[in-house]
């Protein structure tokens with residue numbers, strides 16, 4: 001049964017039972033900020049979690065403290081039991097979570113069950129994102145940080161899976177399926193597969209490449225046989241669907257006319273999002289490796305040297321970073337934190353997505369590449385255009401003789417082209433670095449100056465923006481400004497080294513999202529506490545200096561104040 005945590009603080013909390021120096025240390029530690037700033041936010045969010053509980057039965061353990069425990073667990077990258085031990089025995093944890101004597105024990109089952117219910121009832125992990133948002137907003141407000149400049153980057157997050165090649169993947173998926181069968185179903189499995197399951201599901205280890213290939217082919221055959229055998233009975237079960245998915249991604253049935261054993265072939269190369277482990281079907285393989293991709297946005301260029309993580313997104317590693325700045329901007333805009341300048345690396349901007357970012361009034365500072373064009377060729381930014389996007393003149397001051405919709409260079413559709421007089425272009429001294437295209441109808445090997453016909457230049461808004469961005473990024477000023485982006489690599493490093501975000505203890509997207517959200521929130525709290533401590537130290541130093549001044553120059557100050565007062569009194 002859901003019960004809200006009573007808001008009243010304990011009269012004799014843990015801090016009243018320690019000596020004054022220890023209390024002072026406790027109050028200057030992270031635990032004090034957690035208790036004073038974070039815990040009230042968790043209490044305010046408690047009612048949103050009421051849907052995890054029924055209306056009858058024993059009242060729940062405080063949701064706010066459970067959430068606080070999850071945050072501290074991910075902060076320190078602890079296992080469940082380690083976190084529960086800290087909760088029971090570490091005075092800072094108990095002070096931070098304001099735990100009374102009657103609440104200092106929590107069973108592992110309660111913690112696991114809380115997370116299981118949360119994953120089942122809130123698969124999009126909106127509740128924990130709400131807490132991340134609340135803590136981020138409070139930290140930004142209390143520290144007086146600006147979100148005008150932000151940077152974004154992605155990193156690889158690996159769930160609790162082991163990747164050891166295709167043979168291991170086939171073997172694990174088959175074993176998982178066979179273990180899910182009941183006695184009756186297992187008796188229908190062909191004898192050869194039963195024997196393999198009993199003796200050698202892991203027996204491939206140490207095989208040479210040629211033997212591995214034969215073994216892989218054998219397992220592919222087993223997959224096919226099991227898929228056909230249980231097609232009618234087990235089509236809805238997850239182990240069967242994994243078997244089916246693995247087969248469709250990794251194997252193919254070549255020729256139905258030949259004997260069954262030689263029909264199944266393992267594909268030489270796989271494409272798209274493929275299964276990496278039967279224990280975590282949501283993980284996929286991208287260019288950084290297998291697992292998940294985590295996008296993080298944070299503030300930058302704040303004078304106080306403290307930056308706060310403002311946004312995150314988690315998805316399978318197979319999805320590219322291109323265009324991922326747009327959803328982040330949408331979320332930041334909804335939270336009132338839309339950046340004025342956004343820094344990203346070369347993985348983020350496709351030119352259409354960069355255009356959309358800039359249409360929102362954001363300066364998008366990210367390198368673009370012109371793939372096949374050499375650096376000697378200048379960009380379309382050297383041409384003059386009118387407000388409708390039509391070319392007015394080329395760098396040599398010649399106006400185009402017309403505009404036409406012609407077939408585009410990189411896409412199948414047609415796009416707007418400016419047509420330039422061929423005679424002028426052929427005799428132009430800037431023909432070599434000019435991006436105009438020579439006429440198509442020419443003999444192989446024919447030089448541009450020997451062609452016949454007019455020259456053309458594709459002038460879509462995307463290409464004009466790409467050229468403009470490319471020209472800008474060659475300048476020293478741009479490179480100086482862009483340098484701030486690299487700071488986010490330190491955040492990834494901090495998240496991996498201090499909070500263990502690179503290698504998680506959980507599997508499946510929903511649990512990965514929860515763990516990631518807790519770690520990012522914990523990282524923000526840690527940064528907030530650090531900034532809070534330095535501010536406190538600064539204030540302390542300031543008060544001490546005034547006190548010392550008064551002690552040293554007290555009599556002089558008093559005499560000065562007396563003289564000033566009497567002078568003011570004599571003034572008409």
Ligand code: SF4
Pocket residue numbers: 394395396397398420424425426428429430431434435436455
């Ligand atoms: S090559 Fe043609 S379009 Fe390019 S600068 Fe010369 S005249 Fe202008």
